[in-house]
Structure formats: C-alpha cells, structure tokens
Amino acid sequence: MDADTPTDEVLDELVATIESRKAELPEDSYTTTLFTHEKGKNYVLEKLGEEVTETILAAKDDDREELLYESADLVYHLLVVLAMHDASLDDLREELKKRF
Template identity: 65%
Template sequence: MSDEDILDELFDLIEERKAELPEGSYTTSLFTHEKGENAVLEKVGEETTELILAAKDDDTDEMKAEGADLLYHFLVLLSMKDVTLDELRDELGERFGEH
C-alpha cells in the first residue's frame, strides 16, 4: 500500500469484509457483533479517550497508535452507515477546499 492511498485501501478492505464477512476477521466481528452499531460506537469512544490521554501525557508514539485505532473504527462506522470516503472528502472540501 502506498502512503497516499492507505485510507482508500483500508476503507475498501473494510467494505470487502462487510460484504463477505470472512470468519476470524476482527472487522467481521464488528459488523456481526450482537450489540451491532453500539459496539463500534463504544470502540470509537474508547479510542477517542485513549487518544486524549496519550496527548495529555505528551506520548506521541501512543498518540499515533491510538489515532490509527480511532481512524480505523471511524472508517468502520462510516461503512456501517453507508457513507463513502468520497462523501467525507466532499464534506471536507465544502468546508475547507475553498477559503
């Protein structure tokens, strides 16, 4: 994976896992968890808290790790809600694309 395409490739993998639900996949477990969407929302909250704590501790390595975890779970949430990365990019473009 190239650095520039990593989010697209990760999102594509998440979408693939959502469609195929392969056994043994952590992503599959998020889509099939008995608590459903709430399981992912809890992970987003948990990772957000851990990122905040790492930032307060000035632990940049932990911030990167928790930030990556948060981003992954956010992408799963987008997929659950059928929101694409292009739609997210469009929203960001509307807000920040034209100054």
C-alpha cells in the same frame, strides 16, 4: 493492502478492505466482529468512544508514539462506522472540501 501500498493510498485501501469484510463477513476477521456483534452498532460505537479516550490520554501525556498508535485505532473504527452507514471516503472528502 500490503507494505508496498503507497502511503497516500492507505486510507482508500483500508476502506476497500473494510467494504470487502462488510460484504463477505469472513470468520477470522476483527472487522467482521464489528459488523456482526450481538450489541449491533452499539459495540463499534463503544469501541470508538474508547479509542477517543485513549487518544486524548496520549495527547495529554505528550506521548507522540502512543498518540499516533491510538489515532490509527480511532480512524480505523471511525471508518467502520462510516461504512456501516454507507458513507464513503469520497463523501467524507466532500464534507471536508465544503469547509475550504
């Protein structure tokens, strides 16, 4: 993924990167640390909880910039959790579509 990636392809590109980290586990990768942590998946679930809290606090403060920043952290960690459970972005889209 780079700065030229069209905005509407960002989530797919991010998931492709996460899946690549999951398969290859490169050493210098934050995503790898989430897949290999000694606490197992509890570690990324703790991070997810922290990001939810930080997102809520930003919303309570009406801090739009911080809200977007923390929301991006939250979505990234959620996508890692979904990848850990072999759930794809299309699976998520299908679940959302069922609710139309």
